[in-house]
Amino acid sequence: xxxxxxxxxxxxxxxxxxxxxxxxxxxxxxxxxxxxxxxxxxxxxxxxxxxxxxxxxxxxxxxxxxxxxxxxxxxxxxxxxxxxxxxxxxxxxxxxxxxxxxxxxxxxxxxxxxxxxxxxxxxxxxxxxxxxxxxxxxxxxxxxxxxxxxxx
Numbered sequence: 783x784x785x786x787x788x789x790x791x792x793x794x795x796x797x798x799x800x801x802x803x804x805x806x807x808x809x810x811x812x813x814x815x816x817x818x819x820x821x822x823x824x825x826x827x828x829x830x831x832x833x834x835x836x837x838x839x840x841x842x843x844x845x846x847x848x849x850x851x852x853x854x855x856x857x858x859x860x861x862x863x864x865x866x867x868x869x870x871x872x873x874x875x876x877x878x879x880x881x882x883x884x885x886x887x888x889x890x891x892x893x894x895x896x897x898x899x900x901x902x903x904x905x906x907x908x909x910x911x912x913x914x915x916x917x918x919x920x921x922x923x924x925x926x927x928x929x930x931x932x933x934x
Contacts, residue, residue: 784844788879789826794835803834806842813849816856820845821901822887829903862893865933871922873904875911884908886918890929898925 797803810824823845830838871888878885887901900921908914 787841789830789838789841791830791833791880792835794837797834797836797839800831800834803839803842804831806846807831810842810845810849817849818857818889818896818899819852819855820849821899822885825885825901825903857896859895860893862895864893866893867891867926867929867933869922869926871915871918873908873911873914873918875908875914878903882907884914884917886914886921888918888922888925890922890925892933898929900925 807824807828810820811828814821814824823841827838827841827845868891869888871886873884873886875884876882881903883906884904885901886904887899889899890897904914904917906917908917
């Protein structure tokens with residue numbers, strides 16, 4: 783997506799055929815299985831499935847152009863003997879202009895290989911950036927504990 787672009791619900795004209803938009807978003811959601819680099823933008827455009835606008839479709843086209851131009855990228859899993867689990871989390875405080883909810887995300891690496899990731903709008907409105915970061919960390923820690931149980 784364009785830098786600092788905030789998509790809005792009521793901006794622009796409604797699409798005459800929302801089925802095409804929903805089909806493309808569904809395909810992009812499926813593609814995030816192997817392309818975590820588009821997870822955030824797919825999460826952003828999937829919020830407008832009920833009443834998509836022309837501006838939202840333009841964002842979809844931009845994502846598809848990016849995917850087409852970077853078709854050889856993807857996940858790789860090199861052979862490794864150690865099992866070092868590393869995690870990162872972050873939150874965008876009050877990033878949604880409609881609901882003022884924060885968007886959180888995290889990713890987990892097993893040595894250099896990305897094995898799990900998530901980008902999601904938080905369930906509740908946070909009162910501070912510290913609270914939204916804490917919620918993101920809490921979600922990431924729960925996933926870390928689950929992965930550690932799986933690896934043992």
